[in-house]
Amino acid sequence: DPFGDVIKTIMNAIHNEAKLSPICDLGSQNYEQWAVQKERQAAKEEDKTVRVCAEFLRRYNEGLILSNTIRMSDALSYLNKFHEEQVKKKTSVDGEQNIQITDTERFLFKLFKDKKEELETFSKNPKYENDSLSKLREQILREFSSRGQARGIIFTKTRHSAITLSQWIQENPKFADVEVKPSHVIGGGDQSDTKPMTAAEQKDVLKKFRAGEVNLLVATTVAEEGLDIPACNFVIRYGLSTNEIAMIQAKGRGRADDSSYTVVDVKNSGVAERECVNEYREEMMGKAINKIKGQSREAYQKQMMEFQLQAIMEERMRQVKRKQKAIKDEKPSHVKFSCRNCAKPVCSGEDIQIIENMHRVNVTTQFKELFIQRENATLQERLLDYETNAVIACKDCGQPWGSVMVYRGMDFPCLHVKNFVVNINGKKISNCTKWSDLPIRFTAFDYIEHASMMAQGSDEEMG
Structure with missing residues (x-):
């Protein structure tokens, strides 16, 4: 993974500059949490060097995750956009105002500039494509080659990956050969850097999916619940694993008799391990349901009443605490x-x-x-x-x-x-x-x- 190695080289140079020593793997969710904590602590302590370095490290870590999930070119576009925004922040609107650029910021800008050409070279070489993307391509081609009327959903973690995976499929001629017609559907909330989808846009994509104009949806978890998506005959979870409920909901999207459910792991995502835990929990859930079915109606209703009363009392206590907190409002x-x-x-x-x-x-x-x-x-x-x-x-x-x-x-x-x-x-x-x-x-x-x-x-x- 030479592309990822260059990003890691950049990150290690930043570690040395800011005298930081992370204890978690680069390109993992744990590293992101570590970087966020470092940024917050540095902001509180007014340590400008560590604060800006931690912010850049978080972005490079995201770039590393993206390169393990989608195309290297998509990860590079993400990093390019971030750097352009950072440079723009240091450029005055009218040219009259001098915006302060620290030595640390100059170091960070130069670091990316010096490595950019190397990243571009590796991103254009298909032999360095990540294994997860290769496995996903094989699975999609297998589904569409073996079924007369293939119709499926790929679940992925972020809006950005949903959009870029859909673009990747559209631009790859191998998928066109087996008549794959992709589109993406993402959430409507405005809580990320990626522009959300409106309800009308979601409705339009699902309408095309029903009509057969689209036969492969790339979706975030918004499609696991809350959206009325027609039956499909295969479901792929790509680098995404949450809990056993979400797993059952995702499986439930494949309603045809011959439907398949596949999990494609992504480096440092921990998906394979969590999926094993989810399968065990699903089995335990089945046993619990059978046990409940064996109860008498009276015993079941009594237990339900106890749980409901407990939930009501807990909610009342939360409301009391919220009121107490409101009373303590500062001036x-x-x-x-x-x-x-x-x-x-x-x-x-x-x-x-x-x-x-x-x-x-x-x-x-x-x-x-x-x-x-x-x-x-x-x-x-x-x-x-x-x-x-x-x-x-x-x-x-x-x-x-x-x-x-x-x-x-x-x-x-x-x-x-x-x-x-x-x-x-x-x-x-x-x-x-x-x-x-x-x-x-x-x-x-x-x-x-x-x-x-x-x-x-x-x-x-x-x-």
Whole structure:
């Protein structure tokens, strides 16, 4: 795996630069968790070198996982895109603002630049294709060659891998020879870097699958439950294993009498081991069901009543704890926010107001002096009362802070808490990924007050 070896060489050079010593395998989920923890700890300690190195290591680890799952060229595209974004962060919009580039960032940029040509060379050589992809190709060709009316689903872990696997199948002439007509179906939630699918887009793909225009779906776990997918005669789980329930649901998609269920392992995924555990759990589940069937109706109903009462009491206790936590909400004045990358103080909780119980905006005029604004077409989102169409970033270091929100005709910087280190009464918190993680009640946004101020300012300018 020379392509993967180059990525590992880059990662080890970063380990030396940041004096880091991971104890888990590169290209594994455990390594990703380690890198995330290092980034959070470094952000809290204001260690810029380790923080930025940990972020790059997490991305290289993802590239390594991708190269073990999909094409090397797809993994390289992912890394290219990440580096282009990082370089863009350090480029001012108008050329006038000097954005700080640290020696560590220069080292990281040069490291990728020096190795890029080598990665490109290996990615173009088909003999270095990963074994898992070869096994998947063989299994797909076997299914479509041995069945008159083959129709199947490939389950994969991420949206990115679902899209790129579908593209790989479309671009490979061997699949066209056996009349494979692929498409992908992914989730609709907006929780990853990959653009989600709308309900209408999902419906359109499934309609084509029913009609036979598509005979192979590449899907994330959204297709295991919650989507009405027609019967198919083979299911492949590619580098994906969750629990025994998901395994049974995936098998259930193959409803034909001669349907098959195949698991293709991916390097460092642990899929084969988990699938063995799931099969054992499925067997135990069957025994438990048979035992329940042997109970009398009275004994069964009594036991069910006990379980239901226990569940009700546990939920009541959780509600009490949630109320107690709400009572302990800190005052906004006790909260400070600093840039996650350069640790520059940004604002206080008193400067933040909340729109529609969801969007946290900074309404102060002094805050506008701290950030630069960039257009971002991929971010564009339009709803009834608001839209977002630009990114705001730290004027000093280029770290993204959030987006520009146009709410009923007025522009406001909308903050994303994951981009900051939060300080509550002197205690630093660096693992907040969403605003609900913070026990803070921000002031509600007053539209009339701000609209009046804006109108007054416009009148004065015209006068």
